[in-house]
Amino acid sequence: MSTTTPATNHQIRLASRPHGLPTRDNWSFTTEPVAEPAEGGVLVKTLSLSLDPAMRGWMNEGKSYIPPVGIGEVMRAGGVGRVVASKNPDFTVGDAVYGTLGVQEYVLVERDAIRRNGLTRIDLRAGTVGQWLNVLGMPGMTGYFGLMDVGQPKAGETVVVSGAAGAVGQTVGQLAKIKGCRVVGIAGGKAKCDWVVNELGFDACIDYKAGPGAVRAGLKEHCPGGVDIYFDNVGGEILDDVLARINRKARIIICGAISQYNNTTPVQGPKNYLSLLVNRARMEGIVVFDYADRYHLAVAELAGYLKSGQMKSREDTVVGLDTFPETLTKLFSGENFGKLVLQVANE
Amino acid sequence: MSTTTPATNHQIRLASRPHGLPTRDNWSFTTEPVAEPAEGGVLVKTLSLSLDPAMRGWMNEGKSYIPPVGIGEVMRAGGVGRVVASKNPDFTVGDAVYGTLGVQEYVLVERDAIRRNGLTRIDLRAGTVGQWLNVLGMPGMTGYFGLMDVGQPKAGETVVVSGAAGAVGQTVGQLAKIKGCRVVGIAGGKAKCDWVVNELGFDACIDYKAGPGAVRAGLKEHCPGGVDIYFDNVGGEILDDVLARINRKARIIICGAISQYNNTTPVQGPKNYLSLLVNRARMEGIVVFDYADRYHLAVAELAGYLKSGQMKSREDTVVGLDTFPETLTKLFSGENFGKLVLQVANE
Numbered sequence: 011m012s013t014t015t016p017a018t019n020h021q022i023r024l025a026s027r028p029h030g031l032p033t034r035d036n037w038s039f040t041t042e043p044v045a046e047p048a049e050g051g052v053l054v055k056t057l058s059l060s061l062d063p064a065m066r067g068w069m070n071e072g073k074s075y076i077p078p079v080g081i082g083e084v085m086r087a088g089g090v091g092r093v094v095a096s097k098n099p100d101f102t103v104g105d106a107v108y109g110t111l112g113v114q115e116y117v118l119v120e121r122d123a124i125r126r127n128g129l130t131r132i133d134l135r136a137g138t139v140g141q142w143l144n145v146l147g148m149p150g151m152t153g154y155f156g157l158m159d160v161g162q163p164k165a166g167e168t169v170v171v172s173g174a175a176g177a178v179g180q181t182v183g184q185l186a187k188i189k190g191c192r193v194v195g196i197a198g199g200k201a202k203c204d205w206v207v208n209e210l211g212f213d214a215c216i217d218y219k220a221g222p223g224a225v226r227a228g229l230k231e232h233c234p235g236g237v238d239i240y241f242d243n244v245g246g247e248i249l250d251d252v253l254a255r256i257n258r259k260a261r262i263i264i265c266g267a268i269s270q271y272n273n274t275t276p277v278q279g280p281k282n283y284l285s286l287l288v289n290r291a292r293m294e295g296i297v298v299f300d301y302a303d304r305y306h307l308a309v310a311e312l313a314g315y316l317k318s319g320q321m322k323s324r325e326d327t328v329v330g331l332d333t334f335p336e337t338l339t340k341l342f343s344g345e346n347f348g349k350l351v352l353q354v355a356n357e
Numbered sequence: 358m359s360t361t362t363p364a365t366n367h368q369i370r371l372a373s374r375p376h377g378l379p380t381r382d383n384w385s386f387t388t389e390p391v392a393e394p395a396e397g398g399v400l401v402k403t404l405s406l407s408l409d410p411a412m413r414g415w416m417n418e419g420k421s422y423i424p425p426v427g428i429g430e431v432m433r434a435g436g437v438g439r440v441v442a443s444k445n446p447d448f449t450v451g452d453a454v455y456g457t458l459g460v461q462e463y464v465l466v467e468r469d470a471i472r473r474n475g476l477t478r479i480d481l482r483a484g485t486v487g488q489w490l491n492v493l494g495m496p497g498m499t500g501y502f503g504l505m506d507v508g509q510p511k512a513g514e515t516v517v518v519s520g521a522a523g524a525v526g527q528t529v530g531q532l533a534k535i536k537g538c539r540v541v542g543i544a545g546g547k548a549k550c551d552w553v554v555n556e557l558g559f560d561a562c563i564d565y566k567a568g569p570g571a572v573r574a575g576l577k578e579h580c581p582g583g584v585d586i587y588f589d590n591v592g593g594e595i596l597d598d599v600l601a602r603i604n605r606k607a608r609i610i611i612c613g614a615i616s617q618y619n620n621t622t623p624v625q626g627p628k629n630y631l632s633l634l635v636n637r638a639r640m641e642g643i644v645v646f647d648y649a650d651r652y653h654l655a656v657a658e659l660a661g662y663l664k665s666g667q668m669k670s671r672e673d674t675v676v677g678l679d680t681f682p683e684t685l686t687k688l689f690s691g692e693n694f695g696k697l698v699l700q701v702a703n704e
């Protein structure tokens with residue numbers, strides 16, 4: 011380790027399980043000395059962390075696709091960092107890396123945790139730190155494999171994506187356009203809708219905050235031929251509104267349900283689910299980790315689109331580890347505009 | 358037409374659209390003369406009609422997979438009949454046929470309606486009239502293609518089927534056993550459960566009428582390794598209970614939702630649908646008509662199982678066209694035991 015490495019690591023840990031929206035009381039703030047890696051280990055300095063809706067699920071007790079974060083544990087988060095000390099031949103001091111770094115300034119990844127934490131060297135010439143957390147990171151991979159593998163888009167089909175200005179949504183919509191589909195986004199507020207249409211090239215975008223019935227009316231207007239693929243990030247009423255307009259053999263990709271994550275009442279099930287029967291349609295869940303062995307292919311394709319200008323990205327970057335509790339909740343109010351990134355250090 | 362053909366045809370027509378459970382007031386009873394077929398047409402005498410949960414949907418206004426029955430029209434029903442007059446070279450007097458006969462004693466099928474009504478000659482040596490409305494008819498076809506094409510069962514997997522003693526359920530469960538699966542039924546009452554296990558050879562059957570929590574507890578007991586395929590005929594709470602126990606990459610076949618068909622409130626959406634996400638599972642609708650070009654293959658396979666004794670069938674036959682209004686509602690109370698058949702004539 012270089013002599014300039016600070017001696018303390020600031021961390022944010024889960025102090026209690028939230029009921030509804032998480033508050034500052036659900037977190038504890040700790041400091042501990044930064045340790046040297048043992049043989050085979052790597053010390054990473056966190057540059058930026060990805061803040062994602064899925065994190066809300068990790069804070070709950072109970073079985074899910076990964077175990078919950080334990081009380082007292084450093085909050086789980088993916089991030090981009092810089093190797094500052096290495097006793098592992100695969101990593102060199104100065105390497106940029108992606109991995110599950112956690113909400114902390116430094117992470118010591120011992121030999122047997124490198125694979126578990128998904129620590130991977132990344133090339134910052136292919137994309138910025140923000141883009142590596144966005145279109146080239148987990149949200150981009152989720153959008154890519156959700157759309158391509160589960161959705162199986164065909165040119166000319168109509169694709170609807172909710173959370174259109176968000177991290178997953180922006181990738182899904184732009185990729186669907188590249189694949190020759192008609193793309194209609196759903197987002198909150200005029201600014202996001204304008205950006206999605208004018209900057210990202212979606213065919214239309216429906217502002218779900220425009221009033222009661224806005225989504226239903228917008229779908230009718232912008233999807234006159236029905237919906238072939240719906241990439242759902244939000245659940246709730248919007249999922250029902252889309253179900254009412256799906257075509258035969260439609261595919262609904264269940265990626266998330268942000269409208270339901272902070273419920274203190276049961277999740278609202280899609281009351282129009284029998285539209286699946288009438289339309290011989292399919293609703294299928296996706297968990298990005300299943301596609302880990304093909305991330306490199308998707309990254310190469312998406313990096314190509316970024317380079318050629320066929321694809322754009324937008325990050326909403328908030329600076330400062332200590333802002334984490336409030337920054338995270340921006341996701342649930344829809345306050346973030348673009349992929350939400352917490353910048354912990356600027357190199 | 359032979360001189361023994363009676364001159365009148367008794368019919369049951371949809372008089373009004375029901376709100377909730379249909380009553381006798383929703384029907385009108387008409388008689389009209391039996392006409393001779395024109396060139397290319399066929400006159401069929403109804404022997405038995407298939408009464409199915411789907412009929413409730415046909416009584417509602419609005420878009421579905423087929424148009425609703427119009428007010429004043431003879432109620433749509435599939436049935437087995439006997440050709441009593443023919444001016445079509447494909448049909449001979451005396452032929453047994455299957456088709457959309459309607460709730461009436463005679464149906465005149467003109468040349469251009471033969472295909473639309475699905476009029477097909479059937480072989481009563483392959484199965485009885487009842488079996489041609491059950492395992493060899495639409496319910497059997499629905500079960501066959503729903504399980505095989507949508508469910509794609511693999512030997513050793515656990516298959517759960519609701520409405521297990523019903524027309525579709527008995528085919529699904531027995532076929533899944535033949536394909537090497539572990540099969541757990543869900544049915545109402547001890548008699549049905551006993552029959553499903555003792556006569557049809559299901560591994561277990563859960564009595565959903567056994568009290569609150571019976572399905573949840575039964576699934577826990579009888580599906581210790583989780584559920585790989587769920588063939589859903591009922592919807593409602595049972596669908597939610599199964600969703601809570603599905604395995605990774607599970608397939609849920611949405612065939613019907615009989616618990617919701619007579620609702621006067623909105624359909625209850627599956628609040629556990631996010632289990633699809635966690636488990637990368639799939640929920641998909643099936644409409645049997647899509648498989649019409651392969652019915653003959655499924656009939657041949659299923660008739661073979663009936664002949665060899667590997668598959669059994671049970672029909673609940675009620676006699677008399679006039680009993681139609683009350684007989685139909687047996688489906689919704691679960692009063693029928695086996696495939697519900699309305700016998701209109703005994704040859």
